[in-house]
Amino acid sequence: MFSFYLLTVILIISLLFFLLGYNRAKNLINSNKKNLHSLTHYYGIFCSLSALLPTLGVFFIFTICDDFIFAELIKEYIPDEVINSKDYNFTIVLAQINNSVEGLVFGTPPQWVTNAAEIWKSWVIKSNILTVIVCAITILTSGFLSYKKINSEFRSRNAVEKIVMTILAVSSVIAILTTIAIIFSVVFESIRFFALIPYDEFLFGTVWNPQFEGAERAGSGQEGLSQYGAIPLFAGTFLISIIALCVSVPIGLFSAIYLSEYASSKERAFFKPLLEVLAGIPTVVYGFFAALTVAPFLRSSGSMLGLDIASESALAAGLVMGIMIIPFISSLSDDVINAVPQSLRDAGYGLGSTKNETVMKIVLPAALPGVVASIILAVSRAVGETMIVVMAAGLAANLTANPLEAVTTVTSQIVTILVGDQEFESAKTLSAFALALTLIIITLGMNFYALHVVKKYREQYE
Amino acid sequence: MLCMLLKNTENNMNKKIINPEDATNIVKNSIVKRRSKDSRLKLFGRVAIGLAVCFLLFLFYSIFTKGYPGFFQYYVTLDINFDRERIDPKGDLSDNSLFDGDASAIVNESLFFIIEPKGRKEKKLAKKIVSSGKDVRIAKMVKDDPGLFGTVTKVKFALDDDIDSFLRGYIKRETPESERRISDKVIGFIDKLNEEGRISYEFSDYILSGSASGNPEMAGIKGAFIGSILTLSVCLLIAFPLGVATAVYLEEIAKKNRITEIIEVNINNLAAVPSVVFGIMGLAIFISIFGMPRSIPLVGGMVLALMTLPTIIISSRAAIRAVPPSVRDAAYGIGASKLQVIFHHVIPLAMPGMLTGTIIGMAQALGETAPLLMIGMVAFIVDIPNSVVDPGTVLPVQIFMWADFAERMFIQKTSAAIIVLLGFLIAMNALAVYLRKKLERRW
Numbered sequence: 001m002f003s004f005y006l007l008t009v010i011l012i013i014s015l016l017f018f019l020l021g022y023n024r025a026k027n028l029i030n031s032n033k034k035n036l037h038s039l040t041h042y043y044g045i046f047c048s049l050s051a052l053l054p055t056l057g058v059f060f061i062f063t064i065c066d067d068f069i070f071a072e073l074i075k076e077y078i079p080d081e082v083i084n085s086k087d088y089n090f091t092i093v094l095a096q097i098n099n100s101v102e103g104l105v106f107g108t109p110p111q112w113v114t115n116a117a118e119i120w121k122s123w124v125i126k127s128n129i130l131t132v133i134v135c136a137i138t139i140l141t142s143g144f145l146s147y148k149k150i151n152s153e154f155r156s157r158n159a160v161e162k163i164v165m166t167i168l169a170v171s172s173v174i175a176i177l178t179t180i181a182i183i184f185s186v187v188f189e190s191i192r193f194f195a196l197i198p199y200d201e202f203l204f205g206t207v208w209n210p211q212f213e214g215a216e217r218a219g220s221g222q223e224g225l226s227q228y229g230a231i232p233l234f235a236g237t238f239l240i241s242i243i244a245l246c247v248s249v250p251i252g253l254f255s256a257i258y259l260s261e262y263a264s265s266k267e268r269a270f271f272k273p274l275l276e277v278l279a280g281i282p283t284v285v286y287g288f289f290a291a292l293t294v295a296p297f298l299r300s301s302g303s304m305l306g307l308d309i310a311s312e313s314a315l316a317a318g319l320v321m322g323i324m325i326i327p328f329i330s331s332l333s334d335d336v337i338n339a340v341p342q343s344l345r346d347a348g349y350g351l352g353s354t355k356n357e358t359v360m361k362i363v364l365p366a367a368l369p370g371v372v373a374s375i376i377l378a379v380s381r382a383v384g385e386t387m388i389v390v391m392a393a394g395l396a397a398n399l400t401a402n403p404l405e406a407v408t409t410v411t412s413q414i415v416t417i418l419v420g421d422q423e424f425e426s427a428k429t430l431s432a433f434a435l436a437l438t439l440i441i442i443t444l445g446m447n448f449y450a451l452h453v454v455k456k457y458r459e460q461y462e
Numbered sequence: 463m464l465c466m467l468l469k470n471t472e473n474n475m476n477k478k479i480i481n482p483e484d485a486t487n488i489v490k491n492s493i494v495k496r497r498s499k500d501s502r503l504k505l506f507g508r509v510a511i512g513l514a515v516c517f518l519l520f521l522f523y524s525i526f527t528k529g530y531p532g533f534f535q536y537y538v539t540l541d542i543n544f545d546r547e548r549i550d551p552k553g554d555l556s557d558n559s560l561f562d563g564d565a566s567a568i569v570n571e572s573l574f575f576i577i578e579p580k581g582r583k584e585k586k587l588a589k590k591i592v593s594s595g596k597d598v599r600i601a602k603m604v605k606d607d608p609g610l611f612g613t614v615t616k617v618k619f620a621l622d623d624d625i626d627s628f629l630r631g632y633i634k635r636e637t638p639e640s641e642r643r644i645s646d647k648v649i650g651f652i653d654k655l656n657e658e659g660r661i662s663y664e665f666s667d668y669i670l671s672g673s674a675s676g677n678p679e680m681a682g683i684k685g686a687f688i689g690s691i692l693t694l695s696v697c698l699l700i701a702f703p704l705g706v707a708t709a710v711y712l713e714e715i716a717k718k719n720r721i722t723e724i725i726e727v728n729i730n731n732l733a734a735v736p737s738v739v740f741g742i743m744g745l746a747i748f749i750s751i752f753g754m755p756r757s758i759p760l761v762g763g764m765v766l767a768l769m770t771l772p773t774i775i776i777s778s779r780a781a782i783r784a785v786p787p788s789v790r791d792a793a794y795g796i797g798a799s800k801l802q803v804i805f806h807h808v809i810p811l812a813m814p815g816m817l818t819g820t821i822i823g824m825a826q827a828l829g830e831t832a833p834l835l836m837i838g839m840v841a842f843i844v845d846i847p848n849s850v851v852d853p854g855t856v857l858p859v860q861i862f863m864w865a866d867f868a869e870r871m872f873i874q875k876t877s878a879a880i881i882v883l884l885g886f887l888i889a890m891n892a893l894a895v896y897l898r899k900k901l902e903r904r905w
Contacts, residue, residue: 001851067753161801168715171707175729175775178768182739185746251510258507273895275514280891282829284858285525285880288865292873293524323517330514356500377734384736386832391865411738411832418745419835436742440735447734 002128003063010059010139014052017143021047024150038157046156049163051143058138062131070123077116186440189433196427197228202434205229208397208408210417210428228431230438232399236314236407240393241382243318243403244325249375251322252329256371259330260337261359272334279327287391290320295392307404312394315403321388328378336370337363369457373450380446384439386411410435525884529877535666535679536626537618538592538655540572544604546611555605565597569619576658577651587648591655593620595668595680620668621661623678623871625652629661632870669878673844674860678871681864683879685846689759689839689854690828696763696850697770697827702820704767705774706809709816712775713782714804733772740769741836749837756838757853765833770823777819781812814901821894825887831858857883 022044025036036043071094078093100109100117101124150156194202207227255275259268295316302309309315340363348358364371394406395416417432548568552559570589579588596619603617604610620626624643627633633642635649655661672682708729716722744765748754754761785808793803809816834840839855840863847854855863857879864876 064752157799161799164801165715168707168711171704172711172716172725174704174768175708175725175732175771178732178743178771179728181747182735182743185743186739189746251513254506254510255514258504258511262504262507271511271515274518275511278514278518280825280829280887281521282831282858282883282887284829284831284861284865285521285884288861288876288880289521289524291865292528323514323521326514326517354496354500356503357496359503380734384738386736386738387862390832391862411736414738414742415832415835418742419838419840433742433746436739440739443734443736444731447731 003059006059006132006135010052010055010135013139013143014048014055017051017147018044018048020143020147021045021150021156024147025156028150028152032152034152036152037155038160042156042160043150043154046160046163047143047146047150049160050146051139053163054142055135055139059131059135062127062134066124066127066131070120070127073123074116074120077112077119079112082112182440186433186437189430190437193427193430193434196430202228202230202431204231206231206399208232208413210431226427228427230410230435232397233408233410233413233435234438235399235401236393236397237383237409237411239314239401239403239407240318240321240389240409241379243315244322244382245375245379247319247322248325248329248378252326252374252378253333253371255326255330256333256337257359257364260334261355261363272331275327275330277327278323279325279331281324283324283385283387284391286320286324287387290316290388290392294320302404309404310394310406312392312396312406313404314393314407317389317393318403320392321382321385324385324388325378325381328381329374332374332377333367333371336367336374339370340366369454373454376446376450376453380443380450383446384411384443386415390415410439414439522884525877525880528874529879529881531630532871532874532876532878532881533666533669534663535668535871536621536629537662537664538573538621539616539618539660539662540569540576540592541614542568542572542600542617543614544600544610544612549600549604549611555608557601560601560604563597563601565600569596569600576660577654579651584647587645588651590622591625591648591651593622593679594677595620618662618664620666620679623869626679627870628652629663669875673846674842674855674863675844676842678867678869678875681872681875683857683860683882685843686855686857686860686879687882689847690856692759692847692850692854693762693766693834693856694824694828696760697766698820698824700764700767701770701774701823705771705820705823706778706816708771708775709778709782710804710809713779714808715800729772729775732768733776737769737830738832738836740765741833743768744833744837755851755853757841757843757855758851759839759847759854759856760850761837762834762839762856763850765837766827766830769830769833770827773823773826774816774820777822778812778816781815781819782808784815785811811903814897814903818894818898821890821897825890825894828890829858829883829887831862834859835862 022040025040025043029036029040074094074097075090082093096109096113097116097120100113101120205227207229208231209227211226255271259272263271291312295311295313298313298316298319299309299311344362344366345358348362353361389409389412393409393412395408395412396406397408397413398405400407414432414435417428545568546553549563549565550559551562569592570585573588573592574585577588579585599619600617621629624633625648628635628644628649629652633644639646652661668680668682670682671684672680673685675681708725712722712725716725744761748761748764749756789807789811790803793807798806834856839859841853841855842863843853843855845852861876861879861883864872864879
């Protein structure tokens with residue numbers, strides 16, 4: 001709340017600087033009886049921006065850094081016997097102290113924790129006061145410096161445009177920062193995971209049975225049972241994706257052919273958006289639908305045929321996921337088929353071929369790279385899809401090719417491991433990051449491959 | 463087909479010359495086959511689209527039939543004697559005083575008066591007929607209207623979820639007593655209440671105004687709904703300015719060089735990253751490194767903003783590209799600077815397209831679940847969040863959590879929540895289509 005109030009005050013002050021700059025420019029015009037280089041409001045904007053931006057920078061540095069500095073400083077106040085004890089873990093100790101600071105006390109914490117929390121609290125107050133003082137100094141000095149700059153010679157529009165250009169350039173870097181953040185967050189934890197578990201065991205092991213170290217340590221006969229072979233997860237992901245493709249490729253492709261070649265423009269305008277609705281439905285709704293409607297239906301119809309279908313089967317998840325990715329294939333393929341020049345079709349008709357022959361022998365081969373790319377994109381969507389498999393495919397890491405059994409996937413394991421309480425340093429938690437890394441590599445690889453296919457095999461007609 | 467035919471004829475011609483009559487016959491015979499192949503392809507196309515539409519309709523049908531009853535539930539009307547001494551012992555209407563009062567006992571007495579249970583065991587069963595939220599309901603009523611004290615008023619109370627399921631027919635009277643969740647005695651009580659005309663089936667006042675609850679009859683979506691609004695506002699406030707700024711920079715300002723190319727490839731790649739990975743990034747960066755609290759809409763909104771950023775950038779760039787160069791040239795011609803051209807002409811003209819893309823991105827964010835699970839918005843939170851730093855949950859996550867509960871009534875409430883969510887998504891998409899149709903200009 002403190003940061004929120006401080007931020008509001010900073011914004012109000014920079015607004016005041018706008019008025020100051022604006023009035024100064026007005027006064028200059030009135031006293032010199034001569035127009036300035038720029039319009040008056042540019043002087044105001046210049047003043048307020050040059051007051052606001054450095055202050056915001058200072059403010060964010062202070063609010064982000066203080067916790068790190070406190071965390072370093074608090075180490076002084078942890079007694080030696082705690083640090084030297086066998087299961088000392090700084091993250092946990094820090095969490096204990098933070099909880100105590102926020103007033104969340106479970107049982108009676110040791111005396112040193114309460115003391116450290118008191119010290120922490122006093123630091124917070126001090127750092128808040130410091131932040132206010134530094135922010136005030138920055139905003140006032142930079143504001144007044146820019147205010148002083150305003151005279152009849154000053155070209156404020158150019159200055160403002162420079163600032164705005166920089167803001168625009170910086171904001172376009174956010175996309176890169178996001179990518180770096182994703183890679184950073186996943187790769188570092190994965191390296192730590194592979195330090196505990198060799199990568200060949202992870203990539204080629206056939207048993208997936210993660211256990212919390214706490215559970216192992218408790219000595220419930222579970223020691224050394226943890227196994228991190230990801231093959232069952234890859235197989236499950238693969239199986240579900242294949243089922244999804246079996247549903248979506250025929251339906252999507254035939255829909256695309258019909259929409260682009262046979263349908264009237266009215267039909268097309270009605271059905272194309274209708275198919276795209278399928279892509280707009282939240283995945284959690286599909287998951288609910290798969291778990292509560294499709295799976296029981298499959299189970300009951302399976303038992304009528306004498307088949308034993310698990311209540312959480314790969315089939316249910318795959319079918320529903322197939323429905324979800326129909327529009328990815330139909331819409332993209334439809335666009336690609338439409339992009340095939342009419343002259344090719346006309347040439348086909350001119351030779352006396354029927355519509356079927358034109359489509360199958362001329363249009364589809366010409367559109368093939370795009371169609372293949374759309375299918376690859378759909379697969380990458382299926383591999384990365386989470387909620388349907390979490391809700392409908394189950395958690396049992398079976399290594400099976402039988403679609404009637406329960407399987408688990410990479411994404412659903414990530415969710416199960418990372419939702420709820422975690423031990424941050426354990427191999428189980430870290431394994432989720434390694435799984436995420438493989439997931440990113442697979443999906444990005446597919447996307448690159450799709451682009452490559454389009455680039456390499458696309459026919460240039462123009 | 464035709465090629466083969468030609469080849470065949472060619473081969474035949476080499477061997478022997480066929481007369482024109484035979485040639486016509488060959489073509490005539492094959493044309494039926496070729497035409498039927500053609501109509502088969504058309505049929506396949508129709509069937510495919512029909513199947514897809516059927517799936518869609520079936521999905522909506524199954525959600526609506528399940529969810530529609532979720533907006534309603536069974537109530538029992540009881541005559542409540544609003545005795546101030548007992549409901550509000552301290553007499554100041556404070557939460558503490560109302561908590562100390564025994565409003566539930568008054569409700570139970572009124573219930574016992576009608577169904578007349580005998581002995582302790584029956585009384586214990588009878589108490590469970592009315593939902594456990596009865597004292598809260600009375601406390602709220604007297605707070606809203608203290609004039610109720612001293613009167614005897616008819617008040618409606620929600621019935622327990624098992625009774626509700628029984629009245630809906632999900633729990634059958636014919637099932638042997640040992641196998642159903644409610645006993646014969648309780649069924650007797652309900653019949654008695656029914657005879658007196660005290661049970662009614664009405665629009666549920668919990669579903670829209672209640673919050674997460676372990677009791678399905680009292681669970682509602684208000685908390686999740688507010689959480690969704692807060693999260694989406696954060697997402698919009700971050701993603702829209704950033705997305706538009708990036709699009710403007712890439713389209714209008716940046717020179718085409720390696721750096722801009724890298725940024726472009728980057729944005730396309732981000733659009734392809736699975737949503738759950740954004741959640742992992744939020745967990746590792748915002749929560750572990752920046753030390754932000756879990757479960758708060760602020761972090762959720764930030765993660766969703768980064769996720770929707772590519773959608774907004776890509777559509778904004780398309781919108782900017784659609785503004786014809788002549789508009790820019792005209793502005794330059796009368797002496798505008800580059801930024802004046804951008805801010806006074808290009809952005810206003812591209813705004814409908816940008817807004818359309820933003821709304822579609824927001825609709826995506828509204829339905830997203832997996833990244834929010836990662837940052838802990840899955841916690842069981844009863845309080846309705848007041849600000850972006852209060853722990854909260856969002857509609858899709860609420861749906862995910864309710865879908866896991868075993869009680870029959872939660873299935874209906876989940877479907878009802880899905881109907882609300884889909885309603886919002888449809889409204890947002892309709893708005894996007896409307897904007898595109900009405901405001902977008904063709905040059």
